[in-house]
Amino acid sequence: MVAGWTKHGDGRTLAPGEVVRPDERLSWPRMLGFGAQHVVAMFGATFVFPLLMGLDPNVAIMFSGVGTIMFLLIVKGKVPSYLGTSASFVGGVLAIRALVGGDDTPAADAIVTGAILVAGLVLALVGVAVHFLGVQVINRVFPPVVTGAVVMLIGFGLAPVVADVYWPQDQWMALITMIVTFVAIVLFKGFIGRIGILLGLIIGFVLSWAADKVFGNITAFNAVTGAVDTHPRVSFKDVAAADWIGLPSMHFPDFKFSAVLLVLPAVIALVAENVGHVKAVGEMTRTDVDPYMGRAVIADGAATVVASTFGGSPTTTYAENIGVMAATRVYSTAAYYIAAVIAILFGLCPKFGALVAATPGGVLGGITVILYGMIGLLGAKIWIENRVDFADPVNLVPIGAGIILAIGPVKHMISSDFTLEGIALGTIVVVVGYHLLRVISGRGGAGPAEVSEPQREVTG
Numbered sequence: 001m002v003a004g005w006t007k008h009g010d011g012r013t014l015a016p017g018e019v020v021r022p023d024e025r026l027s028w029p030r031m032l033g034f035g036a037q038h039v040v041a042m043f044g045a046t047f048v049f050p051l052l053m054g055l056d057p058n059v060a061i062m063f064s065g066v067g068t069i070m071f072l073l074i075v076k077g078k079v080p081s082y083l084g085t086s087a088s089f090v091g092g093v094l095a096i097r098a099l100v101g102g103d104d105t106p107a108a109d110a111i112v113t114g115a116i117l118v119a120g121l122v123l124a125l126v127g128v129a130v131h132f133l134g135v136q137v138i139n140r141v142f143p144p145v146v147t148g149a150v151v152m153l154i155g156f157g158l159a160p161v162v163a164d165v166y167w168p169q170d171q172w173m174a175l176i177t178m179i180v181t182f183v184a185i186v187l188f189k190g191f192i193g194r195i196g197i198l199l200g201l202i203i204g205f206v207l208s209w210a211a212d213k214v215f216g217n218i219t220a221f222n223a224v225t226g227a228v229d230t231h232p233r234v235s236f237k238d239v240a241a242a243d244w245i246g247l248p249s250m251h252f253p254d255f256k257f258s259a260v261l262l263v264l265p266a267v268i269a270l271v272a273e274n275v276g277h278v279k280a281v282g283e284m285t286r287t288d289v290d291p292y293m294g295r296a297v298i299a300d301g302a303a304t305v306v307a308s309t310f311g312g313s314p315t316t317t318y319a320e321n322i323g324v325m326a327a328t329r330v331y332s333t334a335a336y337y338i339a340a341v342i343a344i345l346f347g348l349c350p351k352f353g354a355l356v357a358a359t360p361g362g363v364l365g366g367i368t369v370i371l372y373g374m375i376g377l378l379g380a381k382i383w384i385e386n387r388v389d390f391a392d393p394v395n396l397v398p399i400g401a402g403i404i405l406a407i408g409p410v411k412h413m414i415s416s417d418f419t420l421e422g423i424a425l426g427t428i429v430v431v432v433g434y435h436l437l438r439v440i441s442g443r444g445g446a447g448p449a450e451v452s453e454p455q456r457e458v459t460g
Helices: 028-053 057-074 090-100 106-133 136-141 144-156 159-169 171-187 190-194 196-215 237-241 257-263 265-285 290-309 319-328 333-347 350-357 361-385 393-407 422-440 453-459
Strands: 083-085 218-222 227-231 315-317 411-415 418-421
Touching: 028 057, 028 083, 028 090, 028 196, 028 319, 028 333, 028 350, 028 361, 057 083, 057 290, 057 315, 057 333, 057 350, 083 290, 090 106, 090 159, 090 257, 090 422, 106 136, 106 257, 106 265, 106 290, 144 265, 144 361, 144 393, 144 422, 159 171, 159 218, 159 361, 171 196, 171 361, 196 218, 196 361, 237 350, 257 422, 265 290, 265 315, 265 319, 265 422, 290 315, 393 422, 411 422, 418 422
Parallel strands: none
Antiparallel strands: 083 315, 218 227, 411 418
16 A cells, blocks of 8 residues: 555554554654654664765665665555665675775776666566565575575674774774663663664764864874875864755766676575565564565565666665564554655755765774674574574585685685675575585485474474
């Protein structure tokens, strides 16, 4: 349903145990409030990850709103969701920038978004397969042992970025930001705790500005110049020069096959995220939304294609917004349409984008060490929930090897102008190695849908 939401009860209150379903709403003033909450919930990660990928946060914010509207239309309003920037592409994008040697140049930006666009197309095609063949086809090709490994190596494979890029820019501010974020996430419950990352970033930003005033410029690694020099932690020069209203800086993609290979592993993580999101929404709303699983994956892929066509970031369904729904018991898609419109308006404010881009590298170091670690541990969570058996060498050997290759990051020269490394190399070893060892061990080429072979014998 796109419009015409049915008012739930009196539009003001919820009885114990009741939920506002996707096709329902409360009063419009209340829905505006819920929409604003969703914007705040997605905000931190949606603009942090474009910064880490060297892409324009304003474009990302704007197209997160566009993508959310696309998603709601494609799933026919049955699966409430916000599409924010995906973290799964960060490692691949940084590898692309290292490969093309362009850092944040327009040429490198175009190659990055071209690779993301192709990954979005692949994700949409996977969604088509899921829609017509059922989600079990994904579970067979990417069973929990493989999906968990890919999610883990995407997170842990980014450790060198923290160690070599962000932390050295201001090690003490990175440490302080990390500790502040720890406390915000753990000490505060409910909604405040869920935006702990955003709070940590804001506090780190303010403390960096105060440090400039009290202690003066810092002498440390400068990511802009690539050398150690003396510079301010926070510079508002670009903020002052930016307009209040205007289109963000967009560009069209360029395509390079070697770059595409580096981001394709993220597709596996996005499929897992979308499947998990749809199942979670179904459980919370007490409805069967499995028939819309394929549509959700297609929508995420299509939104990524549209965003990257204009220089935006890849999208994914956001767990942060699932948390808001769980806390409020309001699953109305009306709140998401409102959030999407607000995000688009934010994207049309260049001054806001310049302020976000002024975030100090040390602050990003304190934030990313948490984010990347949390992403990695989500892989372990997948293993635990699906009782993956690591006493089985078919599970243990390729998974362990792939994770080490990613964390290294190990580089493998294919030709003089093409190298597989880090996350991409680790993913190939995990996926191909797992299925190859299953064939060699006589179990067939496709993995079990839910549990490992020994557990299947125990559970019958």
